[in-house]
Amino acid sequence: EIDAVVQAAGKRALIKVVVDLGALTEEERIKVALLAKMAGADFLKIAATTRPTGVNAQDMNFFRQVVGAEMGLKADGGIKDYSSAKAVIAGGGTTIGASGSIKIVKNA
Template sequence: MPDVGRSLAKYIDHTLLKPEATPQEIKKICDEALQYNFASVCIQPSYVGLAADLLRGSSVKVCTVIGFPLGSTSSAVKAYEAQLAEKEGAHEIDMVIHVGALKSGGYDYVEEDIRSVVKSVSQGTIVKVILETALLDDNQKIKACELAKKAGADFVKTSTGFSKGGATASDIALMRRVVGNSMGVKASGGVRNQQAAQLMIRMGASRIGASASVKIVDDSTSGSTSGY
């Protein structure tokens, strides 16, 4: 692996969230994560136990998604889902906000929705808040970041990869300005090559979510596989 790729690997959540993912594919991405020393694998909740078994004893974390991909399940369901995922071996939780509540000014609901997940897991478990930035204007993105920060989350994250757009450099810069240095910022959705990953990091990303992870670290000209 080139030196540039090696330096990027520590930022990457190696991601497989497609609904048709098989146990064999989960094993493959866990093997790749061990080989390349990615920060984590990000998989659906039903595969947390499998990934935890495969990665036990390594530095690679298990990340899963909660309220995914729409964010419109109840807070109680999100909290239970996060609690169960942690019990099964998840170290990091990427939860989706209730986008409709945010857009309609239901800020107390959004804050409490995030807080319910934060409070449901142990202090050492990382909670990332997916804003679905493609559906928000800049003022809404700012407000969502502020609410995530108030609710005690560890990261804000751009996208699920299942909506109409993914991470942009301008969104990462905006999110970093709002949360400052006290939170992480995760760029997810459409990050497909080394140049894109490096740009996101320069703009303030501290984590990259991608399904094209191996291509990103191996070859700066690659990018035929879509990110999430």
């Protein structure tokens, strides 16, 4: 299915594939990440919507090791301050989704 979406979008849109950390095992996370990469998706969105703890640097580093440097990684969930934002970027994240983005930037 990812392949079909990537082909249909062509270069007209960026394609993000969501990996929900709380819903998948480590093996399933790897499989989804590799399928997204092979299909040509632009980003993996690493989400912590069903996990009690947010996305962290270790999560981002894990996915960076799986997909390599050419794919974008978006951290989404649990990033509430500048230090956690900085940590997920240091771990390999390229973008951040945070409801408190303005507060994070103001306190940087």
